[in-house]
Amino acid sequence: MRSYERKDGDQVSTPRRDSALRPAELIRAAGVARRYYLDGASKVDIAEEFGISRFKVARVLEDARDAGLVRIDIAVPAQIDAELSDALRTRYGLTDAIVVASPEGHAESVRQSVGRIAADYLTEIITEGDVIGLACSRTLQETVFALTTLPRITVVQLTGVHPGGVKENSVELVRRVASIARGPAFPIYAPLVLPDVTSARGLLTQPQVADAMRRYRDLTKAIVAIGSWDPPESLVRDSLTKAEATALRARGVRAETCARLLDDDGMPVTDLDDRVIAISAEQLRKVPEVIAVACGTRKAQAIHAVLTAGIVTALVTDTDVARELLT
Template sequence: MTFGRRGRELFVESTGSVRASDSLLAHRVAWLHFVDHETNLAIAEKLGISRFRVAKLIDLAIDTGIVSITFNSPSETDEALSERVRRRYKLSQVLVAPAVSDSEDPRRTKQRVSQLAARYVSEVLVSGSVLGVAWGSTLDGVATAVESLGGLPTCDVVQMIGEIPTVENSLHASELLRRFKNATGGRSFPLHAPLLVPDEATARGLKSEASIARTLRKVDEIDVAILAVGSWRPPSSRLVDVMPLADVEEGHRLGVQADVCGVLLDLHGNEIVSNASRRMIATTSAQLRAIPLTVGIASGPEKIAAIKATVLSGLINTLVTDEASAQALLQ
């Protein structure tokens, strides 16, 4: 063991690779840094050492176990599984709601996924953002969860898809627009048109109408879009439920696997142009890809193929789903 003095520091060097004085000093530096939240510069001035030495001592405190850092993930997310799915599909972010039990009611799973999505949206939105909203039972659940959180930052809300006839008023695109507008306290941009019209000429005419054109232009300003994923095989899509039979049959012949905000996709995520898609009044695939943050929300075994098609399509860059679906995406 060697005793000595180096500058202003008295040290004792043990036979190991870490000096005893370093261990004591590392403990002191770590306390000042992690507990008292002092900057490296402040610590350096207080102890009479360099900022570089402070940084090295912090590393030493971590490496030798003086400081133990534990990362506590929110209980409603599975970080490891999320990261594996994110890397596999090259997404910006994936949030996975872990399973509560093997026999969980699918409705409860869907509710937890909606709650996770609502919390995420509440964290990424900032005052002055523009929020885009599609439609569907999943987004109905997100709206309910947002309301329970007490609202969202003040921002404009844009209806991204025309109205679809349904007996459930809560699923109307305009009703979801109203609920999200109330949650944000901002302005709303409704799309006063049906999603499907009789022919292409009618669709072109409606898109040029002043109020509709204004909303479709506002889509280009959306910062965050929240989107549901519909499945065609097996059928689990509100769009399939209300489309004319001839359009559904054509979609099946063309190999439609999923629909996202009115965009039809095949199993590999390629967009399918059909007679129905030409008659739709909704956000285009090009507009979706231009939105900085597009959040796809879906869960359940019946949606797995549709979710895969959607993440492959590039229409979304963030996915919120359940544990079983995430595991299936990795198989």
């Protein structure tokens, strides 16, 4: 058996025998199949070459497959689970779901694997002239570190600066992506969570902060993270006192994205809304494409809450999370 690969990545194998076709039919079917699958000839060109109609070409190709002359295998890279990806996309009504094989080892290995695939995905979907909103997390950090090339785009910071938990804060991530894309950056030099409403309102009126946040209405894509409050794995939660975090969890907070809090059913919990420097939930919903990059089974229920809220249009995650979301 000889095996070939078309330009679209399909594997095409053509056995030499064991066909149910008669000799003359077999020879013609093999010739037609070779011209179509291996040479990339159109059905119209093949019809003219063999002196048959294009409808007959389609029939011969079907006969070739039925007789075992042609076998097509869809080859997906081993690090991506196509079946789980499609099931997750269907379950939550997403435009895209990319499920990455969970490597053995520490959670950091999972973040790195998901980050690399997320970077490839962003390189695929981002186009020149896009205005990209970027949040911050450890997984998004791995994504940004894996980026090597982008078309010229504008990059806008979606949230204020987290107090810790990442090697590079949101300002640095925005500047790094803008540098790769050779485009303008609009960072926000302000904390994520303020101690009171008055302080937050004061910062929102500062020219640099206001200028960046005005860009939210122009966003074509947003790249966001997901934080979990139970179990705790949230940079927003870490920005609060223990008493505040406990009280909010008692109010039903399960997850957050861009510092906007959600309960188990994806409903908003607005207690912090007036104290955070971040894109609002309403503004985020108006962005045509919102891509969440999040992984680790500790975040599975939080990811479910965010997907249920309908804010996200695409998700990059790992197989362990996908299986939990699909059970």
